[in-house]
Amino acid sequence: MREERSDMSEDEDGGGGVEQKERWGSSHGGGCCGSAKSRGGVWTDPPPPFSDQVLENVLENVLQFLVCRRDRNAASLVCRSWYRAEAQSRGELFIGNCYAVSPRRATDRFHRVRSVVLKGKPRFADFSLVPLGWGAHFSPWASAMAAAYPWLERICLKRMSIADDDLSLLAFSFPFFKDLTLICCDGFGTPGLAVIAEKCRHLRVLDLIEAYLEEEEEDEVVDWISKFPQTTTSLETLGFDCVDSAVNFEALEALVARSPALRQLRVNHHVTVDQLFRLMVRAPQLTHLGTGSFGPPAALAPQGDVMEHEADLVSAFAASSFAEITADELKPVIHHCHNLQKFWVLDTVRDEGLQAVAATCKDLRELRVFPLNATEDSEGFVSDVGLAAISEGCRRLRSILYFCQQMTNKAVITMSKNCQELVVFRLCIMGRHLPDHHTKEPMDEGFGAIVMNCKKLTRLAVSGLLTDKAFGYIGKYGKSIRTLSVAFAGDSDVGLRYVLEGCPKLQKLEIRDSPFGDPALLSGIHQYYNMRFLWMNSCKLSIRGCKDVAQRLPRLVVEVIRDRPEADEETVEKLYMYRSLAGPRNDAPPFVKIL
Amino acid sequence: MDRLPRAPTAAYNPPTPPDALNRDLASSSSDPTSPPGTRVQEAAGGRSSSTFELAMEEGLENRGGACPQLLDLIPNESDWMMAPEASGGGRGVGGLDDSEDKKLELRLGLPGGGGGEEESAVLSLGFFSMASKTTTAAAAAIATCSGARRGLFESAEFTKSEGPQQEQQRQQGGFLQLQSRAESGDGWPHKAVLQQSHAAPGGAAAPNTSSQTRAAPAPVVGWPPIRSFRKNLSSSSVKPSVELENDNIEMKQKFDNNKKGLLVKINMDGIPIGRKVDLKAYDNYEKLSLAVKELFLGLLAAQKDTPQNENEEAKQAFVGLLDGSGEYTLVYEDNEGDKMLVGGVPWDVFVSTVKRLRVLKSSDLTALHLGAAVSRKRTATESLS
Numbered sequence: 011m012r013e014e015r016s017d018m019s020e021d022e023d024g025g026g027g028v029e030q031k032e033r034w035g036s037s038h039g040g041g042c043c044g045s046a047k048s049r050g051g052v053w054t055d056p057p058p059p060f061s062d063q064v065l066e067n068v069l070e071n072v073l074q075f076l077v078c079r080r081d082r083n084a085a086s087l088v089c090r091s092w093y094r095a096e097a098q099s100r101g102e103l104f105i106g107n108c109y110a111v112s113p114r115r116a117t118d119r120f121h122r123v124r125s126v127v128l129k130g131k132p133r134f135a136d137f138s139l140v141p142l143g144w145g146a147h148f149s150p151w152a153s154a155m156a157a158a159y160p161w162l163e164r165i166c167l168k169r170m171s172i173a174d175d176d177l178s179l180l181a182f183s184f185p186f187f188k189d190l191t192l193i194c195c196d197g198f199g200t201p202g203l204a205v206i207a208e209k210c211r212h213l214r215v216l217d218l219i220e221a222y223l224e225e226e227e228e229d230e231v232v233d234w235i236s237k238f239p240q241t242t243t244s245l246e247t248l249g250f251d252c253v254d255s256a257v258n259f260e261a262l263e264a265l266v267a268r269s270p271a272l273r274q275l276r277v278n279h280h281v282t283v284d285q286l287f288r289l290m291v292r293a294p295q296l297t298h299l300g301t302g303s304f305g306p307p308a309a310l311a312p313q314g315d316v317m318e319h320e321a322d323l324v325s326a327f328a329a330s331s332f333a334e335i336t337a338d339e340l341k342p343v344i345h346h347c348h349n350l351q352k353f354w355v356l357d358t359v360r361d362e363g364l365q366a367v368a369a370t371c372k373d374l375r376e377l378r379v380f381p382l383n384a385t386e387d388s389e390g391f392v393s394d395v396g397l398a399a400i401s402e403g404c405r406r407l408r409s410i411l412y413f414c415q416q417m418t419n420k421a422v423i424t425m426s427k428n429c430q431e432l433v434v435f436r437l438c439i440m441g442r443h444l445p446d447h448h449t450k451e452p453m454d455e456g457f458g459a460i461v462m463n464c465k466k467l468t469r470l471a472v473s474g475l476l477t478d479k480a481f482g483y484i485g486k487y488g489k490s491i492r493t494l495s496v497a498f499a500g501d502s503d504v505g506l507r508y509v510l511e512g513c514p515k516l517q518k519l520e521i522r523d524s525p526f527g528d529p530a531l532l533s534g535i536h537q538y539y540n541m542r543f544l545w546m547n548s549c550k551l552s553i554r555g556c557k558d559v560a561q562r563l564p565r566l567v568v569e570v571i572r573d574r575p576e577a578d579e580e581t582v583e584k585l586y587m588y589r590s591l592a593g594p595r596n597d598a599p600p601f602v603k604i605l
Numbered sequence: 606m607d608r609l610p611r612a613p614t615a616a617y618n619p620p621t622p623p624d625a626l627n628r629d630l631a632s633s634s635s636d637p638t639s640p641p642g643t644r645v646q647e648a649a650g651g652r653s654s655s656t657f658e659l660a661m662e663e664g665l666e667n668r669g670g671a672c673p674q675l676l677d678l679i680p681n682e683s684d685w686m687m688a689p690e691a692s693g694g695g696r697g698v699g700g701l702d703d704s705e706d707k708k709l710e711l712r713l714g715l716p717g718g719g720g721g722e723e724e725s726a727v728l729s730l731g732f733f734s735m736a737s738k739t740t741t742a743a744a745a746a747i748a749t750c751s752g753a754r755r756g757l758f759e760s761a762e763f764t765k766s767e768g769p770q771q772e773q774q775r776q777q778g779g780f781l782q783l784q785s786r787a788e789s790g791d792g793w794p795h796k797a798v799l800q801q802s803h804a805a806p807g808g809a810a811a812p813n814t815s816s817q818t819r820a821a822p823a824p825v826v827g828w829p830p831i832r833s834f835r836k837n838l839s840s841s842s843v844k845p846s847v848e849l850e851n852d853n854i855e856m857k858q859k860f861d862n863n864k865k866g867l868l869v870k871i872n873m874d875g876i877p878i879g880r881k882v883d884l885k886a887y888d889n890y891e892k893l894s895l896a897v898k899e900l901f902l903g904l905l906a907a908q909k910d911t912p913q914n915e916n917e918e919a920k921q922a923f924v925g926l927l928d929g930s931g932e933y934t935l936v937y938e939d940n941e942g943d944k945m946l947v948g949g950v951p952w953d954v955f956v957s958t959v960k961r962l963r964v965l966k967s968s969d970l971t972a973l974h975l976g977a978a979v980s981r982k983r984t985a986t987e988s989l990s
Contacts, residue, residue, distance in 0.1 A: 137827025174878045194832070201878050220832055230879075384831040385824070413829060440829040497828065523825070 113154030125164035156183035164189035177202030181209035249276035274298035337363035364396035368403025390415025401425035409434035422456030436471035458483030481505035485512025503530035510534035528555025
């Protein structure tokens with residue numbers, strides 16, 4: 011039995027640990043991976059002897075119980091037999107970077123996939139840092155899957171470019187299709203939605219989360235809501251809060267009425283509060299109800315009713331993350347929400363509102379506080395006071411995203427001590443380079459405490475004034491960190507080195523506007539094959555350094571993105587590098603240079 | 606951990622990465638294996654005012670690449686000449702010295718030119734690097750540096766109305782803006798007051814702008830990191846400023862990365878889903894016609910249920926797109942809403958007025974009220990053979 015396993019497991023998170031690392035190392039040496047590569051990545055061995063086949067069949071049945079993809083990746087590395095069995099039994103395919111592997115390779119290996127999760131652009135694309143047309147096209151994947159997975163039931167795409175044609179292909183190719191979730195995708199419009207609605211008779215989930223639909227003229231907008239089958243539908247989730255165009259409300263109401271399984275509904279801003287009320291009446295079984303935005307404040311009164319109605323529900327009314335609720339409006343409602351676990355809210359509720367949350371929501375797991383005015387100099391409504399209050403009251407907090415204008419180390423340290431369950435800590439002090447509000451010191455100690463005390467932390471986003479010391483802490487204590495987001499921080503290459511050398515589990519590193527240069531980049535050579543990607547923009551990288559990395563790591567795709575053609579050739583504005591079995595992609599636009 | 610030179614307090618020392626400095630002073634490519642600490646020390650020793658000036662000039666010349674060195678040479682503890690008048694020009698860096706004392710740290714201001722210029726010029730990202738072409742050399746040099754230097758941002762930052770925060774920070778000393786234009790009331794004397802010891806390092810990073818009446822801080826693309834979807838939905842008091850527009854998907858769509866693209870929609874009779882073409886990619890009608898053919902050929906063949914894409918019949922459909930002689934004709938809708946035959950006006954005029962394109966069945970042509978240019982020049986189509 012040959013040992014080499016050159017193709018990377020579909021798990022981008024480096025599941026498999028040590029073995030995974032070695033494999034990448036040896037593949038670089040050109041040994042085993044070279045030969046497999048020459049075969050085009052397709053296993054062409056003779057079929058195993060009968061007894062082994064029996065074993066494999068048995069194994070497949072056992073492996074079906076393995077759900078977590080990291081476990082599956084580990085299982086697939088045991089031996090060839092397990093590899094085959096696992097490949098035959100994997101039902102959900104997760105591809106964290108659509109360019110890390112070719113669609114063909116994926117469909118060749120896994121034959122019985124029912125569910126696909128595909129991610130495209132780097133996260134900083136959400137903040138306009140990735141130019142339009144960069145890539146992450148869904149089409150090649152759609153074609154490959156249409157041919158290979160006729161039983162496909164579920165597709166979840168994040169940050170991909172999807173065309174209406176692709177949606178059409180989906181609708182026609184997968185007769186059992188049930189679940190379409192699109193997160194931060196773009197490129198399609200109402201015609202595509204119409205085809206899905208019309209053709210996917212078993213649709214359970216149609217969830218559009220912050221998608222950017224194509225602009226359409228009035229006469230081009232298709233009434234897709236009306237295209238759902240007129241019979242009772244199996245819809246469970248319908249979310250279209252990001253769709254700009256108005257929907258036919260009568261059709262929507264009728265749809266809701268004939269969808270007894272509907273539990274989650276998110277409508278767009280064209281649906282008024284009264285209409286929302288009507289929908290609620292039609293669908294009392296709803297557990298999640300939300301809208302993309304709210305009308306004038308007068309609407310808040312009925313909204314209060316809605317909140318009451320759902321007081322014992324697990325999730326909060328999504329509208330609150332877009333509605334400007336003041337503390338006074340929030341308090342009487344939140345007072346009832348003892349079981350609240352997930353709460354997204356605008357900072358208009360102020361520290362006072364957060365204190366009320368902390369007083370009641372003892373089981374809170376996820377909190378996101380968004381800024382009303384997402385600018386650096388706006389008046390801050392929440393501060394360290396709110397954060398500290400939350401940490402006192404919500405000890406089971408696992409995930410927090412907090413935008414504020416001022417923060418103190420003390421509050422962050424307090425949170426690090428109180429909330430030991432923290433897995434995700436994302437603090438965004440909106441003013442760049444802002445120090446501790448009281449002591450004027452850098453925020454090093456605060457973030458240092460977080461990585462030190464929160465042992466389960468896997469995702470961290472830092473902000474405020476930070477020196478290399480903060481990175482020292484991260485490198486020293488952040489042993490479980492998988493995702494790190496850095497902006498306007500650090501003093502020198504040393505900072506990045508600390509992280510690259512100190513965080514063995516690092517998967518996704520995104521950095522902007524920080525003074526890290528080529529030496530720092532080169533210090534991570536040992537790590538890049540273990541990571542899904544590295545993004546750096548507006549740092550101090552040069553072409554030389556990036557080329558160096560590209561040369562030393564042949565399986566790494568190093569993309570230099572140039573926004574402005576007239577910019578000087580030497581400096582690298584934007585760097586995006588990722589490991590890939592597929593090699594440099596062939597759909598790169600002209601402003602992307604692959605080294 | 607490694608600290609920057611002359612960092613007596615454990616607290617923060619604003620931005621002066623010695624590495625970059627070394628790249629300047631020393632010769633070769635950086636050696637990632639050597640401990641940065643040692644180089645820090647070297648850097649420390651090596652600094653002198655003359656070096657600074659030299660490097661500064663270099664920095665100014667090589668705007669793009671060497672720029673970071675310029676900023677790196679702005680040491681926090683250096684004793685800059687305080688005489689505002691003398692350094693009012695903004696270039697007065699003569700008094701640099703490696704004093705241990707944390708005196709007032711001044712930064713290069715702009716040698717002239719308005720603060721407005723500066724604000725727009727001093728930006729973190731290349732996004733505003735257009736400003737590099739301004740005559741204000743120092744500003745330009747700073748502007749093109751994509752590396753984020755704290756000092757860089759301070760100048761551009763929060764003016765806001767005088768928040769208490771700002772007051773406090775101002776009193777902390779630290780980086781200050783040495784500006785040629787003395788802002789209202791906040792002139793030099795005010796700065797003199799601020800020469801407290803650099804106790805609170807945060808002060809350095811604080812928005813220590815001299816001006817109280819400065820306009821909003823120059824924005825940076827994608828900061829704060831809020832998805833534009835959410836930004837646009839925020840119902841009230843979202844500043845409808847240019848910088849936010851940059852996050853708007855609409856702007857994104859209009860921004861071709863090579864040059865300004867011109868995407869227009871094109872629909873074809875019988876094909877439900879339309880397409881978009883980038884008119885900037887073509888410079889005459891023939892190329893456009895070919896492109897249209899490429900776009901729709903496959904779809905048309907599929908619709909007609911022909912087995913191959915390259916079916917002759919489908920191809921035939923696209924012959925004579927421009928002259929009305931084929932099965933289909935290309936028409937467009939201009940900015941006045943009129944439907945016109947494509948090819949009647951010079952290409953440039955066409956590009957500037959076209960809003961949408963349609964590929965119609967030629968038999969349907971007479972049904973439309975076509976605008977002018979019914980009698981068309983055949984020049985554009987003659988090359989189409």
